[in-house]
Amino acid sequence: MKKVLSLIFHLSIFIFSLASQEVQFSGEAGSFWAGAIRSKNRGDFLLGDIWLNGKFEAFYNKSSAYAEGRAGFDETENKTYAELKEIYLDYTTDFWSLRAGRQKAAWGKADGIDIVNVLCPKDYSSTRSLFDDEYFAIDSVRFSLNKGNLSLDAYFIPIFMAAELPKEQKAQLSSIELPEKNIKNAEYALKLSGYFSRFDISLYGFYGWEDTPFLDYAPKIENGMQTEIEINAEYKKMAMFGADAAIPIGETVLRLEGAFFPKRHFQTAAQKILSGGENTEEHNNLAALAGLDWMREGWTFTAQYFCDCLFGETENLERTRKFEHGTTLSISKSLLSETLKLSASGVLMLKDFDSAIELSGEYSLSDSIFLELGGYIFNEGKETGTYGKYKDYSSIYLKARYVF
Numbered sequence: 355m356k357k358v359l360s361l362i363f364h365l366s367i368f369i370f371s372l373a374s375q376e377v378q379f380s381g382e383a384g385s386f387w388a389g390a391i392r393s394k395n396r397g398d399f400l401l402g403d404i405w406l407n408g409k410f411e412a413f414y415n416k417s418s419a420y421a422e423g424r425a426g427f428d429e430t431e432n433k434t435y436a437e438l439k440e441i442y443l444d445y446t447t448d449f450w451s452l453r454a455g456r457q458k459a460a461w462g463k464a465d466g467i468d469i470v471n472v473l474c475p476k477d478y479s480s481t482r483s484l485f486d487d488e489y490f491a492i493d494s495v496r497f498s499l500n501k502g503n504l505s506l507d508a509y510f511i512p513i514f515m516a517a518e519l520p521k522e523q524k525a526q527l528s529s530i531e532l533p534e535k536n537i538k539n540a541e542y543a544l545k546l547s548g549y550f551s552r553f554d555i556s557l558y559g560f561y562g563w564e565d566t567p568f569l570d571y572a573p574k575i576e577n578g579m580q581t582e583i584e585i586n587a588e589y590k591k592m593a594m595f596g597a598d599a600a601i602p603i604g605e606t607v608l609r610l611e612g613a614f615f616p617k618r619h620f621q622t623a624a625q626k627i628l629s630g631g632e633n634t635e636e637h638n639n640l641a642a643l644a645g646l647d648w649m650r651e652g653w654t655f656t657a658q659y660f661c662d663c664l665f666g667e668t669e670n671l672e673r674t675r676k677f678e679h680g681t682t683l684s685i686s687k688s689l690l691s692e693t694l695k696l697s698a699s700g701v702l703m704l705k706d707f708d709s710a711i712e713l714s715g716e717y718s719l720s721d722s723i724f725l726e727l728g729g730y731i732f733n734e735g736k737e738t739g740t741y742g743k744y745k746d747y748s749s750i751y752l753k754a755r756y757v758f
Contacts (some may be wrong), residue, residue, distance in 0.1 A: 390752055516566070545557070706736050706740075
C-alpha cells in the first residue's frame with residue numbers, strides 16, 4: 355500500500371510539471387576527499403565522495419512542486435548510491451498554505467547545535483556525517499497560517515522515521531523494534547513565530563519518538579550455558595516544549611534558545627539491565643543556548659554557549675553527569691573581492707575539554723566553480739569525551755563544486 359501511495363504521489367508531481375507555467379532546474383556536482391592525518395591509518399582516505407545533486411521546481415498559479423535528489427559514488431566503499439532527499443506539493447494563499455510530501459525543516463536559531471531541532475532525524479551511517487550535518491526529510495503534512503508578522507506551522511507526521519545508525523553499532527544489534535505503522539504512533543509538531551522590529555521569537559511543541567533507539571541487553575542461553583549477550587534496540591516516546599529568540603543590538607544579534615523534555619527516557623547502564631533492571635529511566639531534561647553574531651566589512655563572528663541538564667540521580671544511567679556544557683566559536687573573512695573565504699570554527703566541551711576544530715579556505719574560480727581546502731581536528735581532553743572518540747578521524751580534505 356505504501357509503495358502504491360508513493361507511486362501515485364510521484365506521478366502527480368510529474369503530471370503537475372507538465373501543466374506548469376514555469377519550471378526551474380538547478381543543482382550541484384562535486385567531489386570531496388578526506389585523508390586521515392592522526393592515526394595508525396595515517397594517509398588513508400576516510401571519505402571519497404563524487405556526487406550530483408539536482409533540484410526541480412514547478413509553479414502553477416498558487417501551487418508549486420519541489421523535488422531534490424542526490425546520486426553519487428562512494429569511493430571508500432566502492433559503491434554507488436542514490437537518494438530522494440525531498441519531494442512535496444505546495445498550495446499557498448495570502449492567509450494559509452498546505453505542504454504535503456517528503457520535506458525538511460530546521461527548527462531553532464542555533465548554529466551546529468541541536469536544541470529544539472528535533473523534527474528531522476540525522477544520518478549517522480557514513481563518515482560523511484562527521485563532516486556535514488546530514489538530516490533526513492520527513493514524510494508529513496504541514497498546514498500553515500500567516501497573518502501580518504505572525505505565522506503558525508502545524509505538522510502531522512503519520513509514519514515515524516528513525517535516524518540511520520553508524521554501521522558498526524547497527525552490526526552489533528540482534529534486533530531493532532520500530533514503532534508500528536499506525537495512527538496511534540503518528541507524530542505531531544507545532545511552531546508559532548512572531549517577527550517584530552526589535553526581535554523575532556518562536557515557540558515550539560513536539561510529541562513523537564526519540565529518533566535514536568535505546569538498548570536492551572539479555573544473555574543468550576544454549577544448552578544451559580550463556581553463549582553471548584543479545585543487544586536489542588527499541589524506540590521510546592518523547593515530548594518537547596521550546597522557544598527561541600533573536601534580538602538585534604547594534605551591529606550584533608543575540609540569539610537565545612531553550613527546550614524542556616518532560617520525563618525523557620535515558621539509557622540505563624548495561625550492568626544494571628543485566629542485573630534485572632529496566633533499560634531506560636525517565637528524567638526531566640533541560641537544554642539551552644545563548645549565542646552572539648557580529649558581521650561587518652566581510653567579517654563574520656559567531657560565539658555560542660550551550661548546556662544540557664538532567665534532573666534526578668544518574669547512578670543507574672549510562673550517562674554519568676547531570677550537567678554538561680560547552681562553547682562554540684566561528685570566524686570567517688571574505689577577501690579578494692569576495693572570491694576567497696577563510697573560515698575557522700570549533701566546539702569545546704567544558705567538562706572533559708575535548709574539542710573539534712575545522713579550518714577551511716574556499717576560492718571561487720567563477721560564479722559556478724568553487725575549490726575548498728580544509729581540515730578537521732578532533733582532540734581528546736581529560737577523558738575521551740564527546741569528540742575525543744573521533745580522534746582517528748582527524749583529516750585534511752579537498753572539495754570541488756560546480757553549481758548550476
